[in-house]
Amino acid sequence: MNLVTDEVRRLLPDGTPLDRLVAEATTDIAGILERALARQAPTKDEVERLLMTTGGDLRALVATADQVRREDAGDVVTYVVNRNVNFTNVCFVNCQFCAFKRQRWESDAYNHGTDEVLGKVAEAVERGATEICMQGGINPQMGAFTYRDMLVAIKSAFPQIHVHAFSPMEIMYGSRRTNMPYGEYLAMLRDAGLGSIPGTAAEILDDEVREILSHKKVDVATWIEIVTTAHRVGVPSTATIMYGHVETTAHVAAHLALVRRLQEETGGFTEFVPLHFIHQNTALFQRGLVRPTANGAADFSMYAACRLFFRGTIDNLQTSWVKLGHELAALSLAAGVNDFGGTLMEESISREAGADAGEYTSAAEIEQLIRSMGRIPRQRTTLYKELPAQPYVATAAYSAAHAAVPGA
């Protein structure tokens, strides 16, 4: 018996009418839910209250989020066929929640060159990928223009592939190395083929929390500046939160409020992705600085609260099979979620931290998980567009060059 999913299953809509669940909730929660159903999104204080719900209040919250998802996003659940490429694990930043980084002298440190990156992109394209998701450690040995050069190499060989790459931390570092202001640097990457950036390195957007997690990491003001600059130069991004470590619900509510305000200003976020902290192999856990929360109810209150809070601003709410595992990720579709994320093909960051959901989930398996929840799977592009009629291919020049090299 899986206790986590049994606990979660008791939270899911079971045919009890929504108005009865809401009427039975605590008065203030019922009021927030009724207003959300009438398209009045919760305030920051209200979402904080929602994040703390338990029992019947949480059941009512989940059922309300499911209804709002049905109205705003329908029954289709999207996913993207993509591949992660983590081009280096060498990093000097030393985030306390990260088990992926290595010092350059460690035996399993690596730094992939252009040919290796292109080989991974070629494999991904062969397997039907439309997106390469590319991030790495902050490696001082890399050249100042390496990010740009990687983009040029990838897009020269695979012009159609969408490159979703470089967190705000990497953008900050690249901008410093090249002595270019953020706008200029991001425009250069855009012109080299950058399609969008991951809104990672957000963790919790609070400088005191960030000081505990990683005092060398990009601070809140800089994260905002980089992400909004990206949006303004035409590079959209995702938005994320990493929860379940040292933060309070007030920090989470403030983070959500900040993301919503930025979205109202720029409209540049494509989706919101709550990410449960994977603790096992991290310094944060090993130093006793964090008492991790179990997967289950905490994730469901997060997803459901986000569905209501972002109503009218961010329509796409993504689950994470990497963080939750397949079964719980599928169940989360009943708590306001409408996107299943990507196939990934090579997930290593969460695996190194102790996640055990695997490195790859095939499109067929994702579709089966979505159908198991009575929903309709649909493959999408990174920017939530219809798929192209034809699969992506390498240019003739790339194909010819690689056909000429035996074993390449």
Ligand code: SF4
């Ligand atoms: S999270 Fe990124 S920046 Fe932080 S230590 Fe890990 S690889 Fe480096």
